[in-house]
Amino acid sequence: MSYFEYNRECEAMGTRFDVWLRGTEPEHLEAVAVAVCEEIVRLDGVLSRFDPRSEIARINQAAKPNPVRIDREVFALLEHCEQGRHLTGGYFDVTAASGGNGLRLETESCTVQFTRPNVAIDLGALGKGYALDCGREILLRYGVKSALLHGGTSSVLALGRDEWSVDVRHPLMPEVIVQHIELTNRSLSCSAARHPGQATSDVVNPLTGTAIVGAAACVVLATSAVEAEIFSTALLAMGRKNADDYVHTLTGAEIEVQWF
Amino acid sequence: MTITRRTFLETAGATLAARTMLRADDAPVRVAVIGTGGRGSDLLRALTTIEGVELIAVCDDYAAHLEQGAKYAGPQAKKFSDYRKLLAELKPQAVVIAVPLYLHYQIAADCLSAGCDVFLEKTMCYSVAEAKKLAAQVTTSKRVFQVGLQRRANAIYKQAQAMVAAGMIGQVTSIKAQWHRNNSWRRPVPVPKSDASWARLEKKLNWRLYKAYSAGLMAELGSHQMDVANWFLGTHPKRVIASGGIEYFRDGREVYDNISCLYEYELKGANGQPYTVRANYTSICNNAYEGAAELILGTKGSLYLTSAKGLLFQEKGTDAVSWEGGQNAAEANAAVVTAGKTLKLSNDPWAHRGAPIEIDIAEGNDTRDELVSFIDHVRRQDVKTICDVQAGMRDCATILIANQSVETGGWVEFPK
Numbered sequence: 293m294s295y296f297e298y299n300r301e302c303e304a305m306g307t308r309f310d311v312w313l314r315g316t317e318p319e320h321l322e323a324v325a326v327a328v329c330e331e332i333v334r335l336d337g338v339l340s341r342f343d344p345r346s347e348i349a350r351i352n353q354a355a356k357p358n359p360v361r362i363d364r365e366v367f368a369l370l371e372h373c374e375q376g377r378h379l380t381g382g383y384f385d386v387t388a389a390s391g392g393n394g395l396r397l398e399t400e401s402c403t404v405q406f407t408r409p410n411v412a413i414d415l416g417a418l419g420k421g422y423a424l425d426c427g428r429e430i431l432l433r434y435g436v437k438s439a440l441l442h443g444g445t446s447s448v449l450a451l452g453r454d455e456w457s458v459d460v461r462h463p464l465m466p467e468v469i470v471q472h473i474e475l476t477n478r479s480l481s482c483s484a485a486r487h488p489g490q491a492t493s494d495v496v497n498p499l500t501g502t503a504i505v506g507a508a509a510c511v512v513l514a515t516s517a518v519e520a521e522i523f524s525t526a527l528l529a530m531g532r533k534n535a536d537d538y539v540h541t542l543t544g545a546e547i548e549v550q551w552f
Numbered sequence: 553m554t555i556t557r558r559t560f561l562e563t564a565g566a567t568l569a570a571r572t573m574l575r576a577d578d579a580p581v582r583v584a585v586i587g588t589g590g591r592g593s594d595l596l597r598a599l600t601t602i603e604g605v606e607l608i609a610v611c612d613d614y615a616a617h618l619e620q621g622a623k624y625a626g627p628q629a630k631k632f633s634d635y636r637k638l639l640a641e642l643k644p645q646a647v648v649i650a651v652p653l654y655l656h657y658q659i660a661a662d663c664l665s666a667g668c669d670v671f672l673e674k675t676m677c678y679s680v681a682e683a684k685k686l687a688a689q690v691t692t693s694k695r696v697f698q699v700g701l702q703r704r705a706n707a708i709y710k711q712a713q714a715m716v717a718a719g720m721i722g723q724v725t726s727i728k729a730q731w732h733r734n735n736s737w738r739r740p741v742p743v744p745k746s747d748a749s750w751a752r753l754e755k756k757l758n759w760r761l762y763k764a765y766s767a768g769l770m771a772e773l774g775s776h777q778m779d780v781a782n783w784f785l786g787t788h789p790k791r792v793i794a795s796g797g798i799e800y801f802r803d804g805r806e807v808y809d810n811i812s813c814l815y816e817y818e819l820k821g822a823n824g825q826p827y828t829v830r831a832n833y834t835s836i837c838n839n840a841y842e843g844a845a846e847l848i849l850g851t852k853g854s855l856y857l858t859s860a861k862g863l864l865f866q867e868k869g870t871d872a873v874s875w876e877g878g879q880n881a882a883e884a885n886a887a888v889v890t891a892g893k894t895l896k897l898s899n900d901p902w903a904h905r906g907a908p909i910e911i912d913i914a915e916g917n918d919t920r921d922e923l924v925s926f927i928d929h930v931r932r933q934d935v936k937t938i939c940d941v942q943a944g945m946r947d948c949a950t951i952l953i954a955n956q957s958v959e960t961g962g963w964v965e966f967p968k
Contacts (some may be wrong), residue, residue: 323740344915363597434740
C-alpha cells in the first residue's frame with residue numbers, strides 16, 4: 293500500500309499553522325487537512341480578544357459587572373483555565389494582565405462574571421494549544437493515524453506512533469539549535485522570556501506583577517497541547533528554581549521540562 | 553446632501569435599538585434547532601448566548617452531528633432524529649433550520665404548518681417553484697420568517713447600504729463580487745472508501761457536491777453576495793448569462809468547481825431614464841488570491857466590502873464626498889470612519905485608487921446578530937424581519953437562474 297504525506301498551512305491567531313498528515317488516501321488526507329485548518333480558523337474567530345466578532349471579545353465587553361451567558365465550548369475552556377490556575381498556584385492565569393483571579397464561573401447557568409472592573413480575558417498562547425488539541429480530535433474522528441500539527445513557532449502536537457523531529461532554536465540566538473526532540477504522540481510548548489535585542493522580559497510574574505528574570509525559555513512536553521501551554525507559561529513565570537521544586541511536587545500530570 | 557455620523561448610526565442601528573428592549577417579565581422564547589452540522593452548530597451556539605432564548609431541542613438524523621449539537625446546546629435540550637416528532641411533542645415557538653438545500657422547503661413548510669416562527673438558513677429553497685409555495689404559505693400563516701443571509705445583520709454592510717442609498721458613491725454602475733478559495737470543498741468522511749457505508753456517508757456529508765441535494769457554489773456562497781447586489785440595488789436582476797464546469801476537482805462531484813456569471817439589472821435614473829447595471833460574479837476553488845468580497849462601483853466612489861472590513865475609495869476628479877462641515881467635522885465622524893493605511897503613491901500599482909476611508913464599525917458577530925434580530929421579531933411578533941420571505945425568494949431565484957444558464961447555454965430571464 294502506498295504511503296502519502298500531505299501538508300497544508302493556514303493563518304490564524306496572528307501566526308501560521310502547519311498540518312502534516314500521513315496516510316494512504318491523498319484525497320481523504322486533503323479533506324481532513326482542510327477540516328483541521330477550518331477548525332483552527334474557526335477557533336481564532338471564537339477566541340481572539342482582538343476580533344470584535346469573537347466570543348472572548350463579547351465576554352470581555354459584557355461580563356462586567358453582570359454574569360453573561362456564554363458558549364459552552366468557551367465555558368469548558370475557561371473552566372480548564374481555572375483548573376490550570378489552581379494547579380499552578382496562580383502562575384497560569386488568563387486574567388494575569390488585568391490583575392489575576394478575575395473570573396467567576398457558574399456551571400448551572402453557563403455564565404461568567406468578572407470579579408471586579410477592568411478585568412479582561414487574554415488566553416495568550418493557550419488558544420494555540422487548544423486549537424491543536426481540537427485538531428487532534430478531528431484527526432481521530434477521521435481515522436488519521438499519523439500527524440504533526442504546528443502552531444506558530446511555539447506549539448507542536450504529534451499524533452500516532454511515528455517519531456517527528458522537532459528542532460528548538462535558542463530564542464536569543466535563532467541560529468543555534470539548542471535541542472533536538474523526537475516527538476511521539478505528545479505535545480510540546482515553548483515559552484520564551486525575551487526576544488533578541490530585548491533587555492527585559494514582557495512576561496510578568498502574576499503574583500508579584502514584575503517582569504521575570506533568569507532563564508530565556510522553557511520547553512514543556514505534555515500529553516495535551518493545552519497542558520503543555522499551561523505549564524510552559526506558568527513555569528517560566530515561576531523561574532527555574534521555584535519551577536524545579538514545583539515540578540517535583542506535581543502528581544497526575546506527566547510533563548517533561550527543558551530550560552535554556 | 554450632508555451625511556453625519558448620527559444619521560449613519562440611526563440607519564445602521566435601527567435593529568440594534570429594538571433588541572435592547574427585553575423586559576424582565578418577558579417569557580423566554582422556546583427555540584428548537586433542526587440540523588446540527590457545521591452551520592447548524594454555529595447558529596445553535598450563537599443561540600445559547602442570547603438572553604431570553606430557551607433552547608428546548610436539537611434535531612439531526614446523523615448521530616454524530618446530533619451528539620455534537622446536544623453538547624453545544626446543554627442538558628436542557630431534548631434530542632430528536634426526526635423533526636416531525638420534535639414538532640408534535642414540543643411545539644416550539646420558533647425553529648432554526650440548517651439542513652441540506654433539497655430539504656429546506658419541506659421542513660420549513662412543516663414547521664410553519666405546526667405554527668412555528670421560522671429562521672431558515674440560506675439559500676431559501678432548492679427550486680423557484682418551492683420558493684413561491686413557501687412564500688405563499690408564510691404570507692397566509694402570518695408567521696415570523698427570516699432567511700439566514702447574515703450580511704443583512706452586519707454593521708459594515710448596513711452602513712455601506714446606507715451610504716449607497718445616500719448617494720455617496722454616486723450612481724452605481726457596476727458590481728463585481730467573488731468567492732475564491734483554494735480547497736476541494738470536500739468534507740472528510742469518517743470511514744475509508746473501501747467501507748460499505750462510505751457511499752451513503754459521502755452523500756450525507758458532502759451533499760453540497762451532488763445536484764440532487766445542492767445547487768452548488770451559487771447557493772452556498774453566491775447567494776450571500778448576490779443578495780448584497782439585490783439589496784443595494786433595491787431590485788432583482790432582469791437576466792443572467794453564466795458559464796461553469798468541473799475543471800479541477802474531478803472527484804465524482806456533480807456541481808461546478810468554478811462558475812462565472814454576468815447579471816443585468818434594469819434601473820431608472822433620477823431623470824426617469826432607464827439604465828443597466830451589470831454585476832459580475834465568480835466563484836472558484838483552486839485560487840484564493842481574490843478571497844471573498846463585493847465591490848460596488850459608482851460614479852463617485854467604490855465600496856470594497858467583506859464581513860470584517862469595508863473600504864470606501866473616492867473617484868478622482870469628481871466632487872468629494874460631502875461630510876459634515878465645521879472645524880470639528882473630523883471629530884464628528886471619527887467613530888465611523890478612520891483613514892486607512894497610507895499608500896506609497898510613488899511606486900504602488902494601486903496608487904490611482906487613493907487612500908481608502910474605512911468603515912470602522914465592526915461591532916459583533918453577524919451570525920449572532922441575525923439571530924438576535926430574529927428572536928426580537930419573534931418576541932414582538934413582527935413579520936418585517938431583516939431578510940423576509942420576499943427577499944429570500946428573490947435571492948433564491950437570482951442564484952438558480954445562473955445555474956440554469958450554465959445548463960442551457962444562453963441568457964435566462966428572472967422568473968415571473
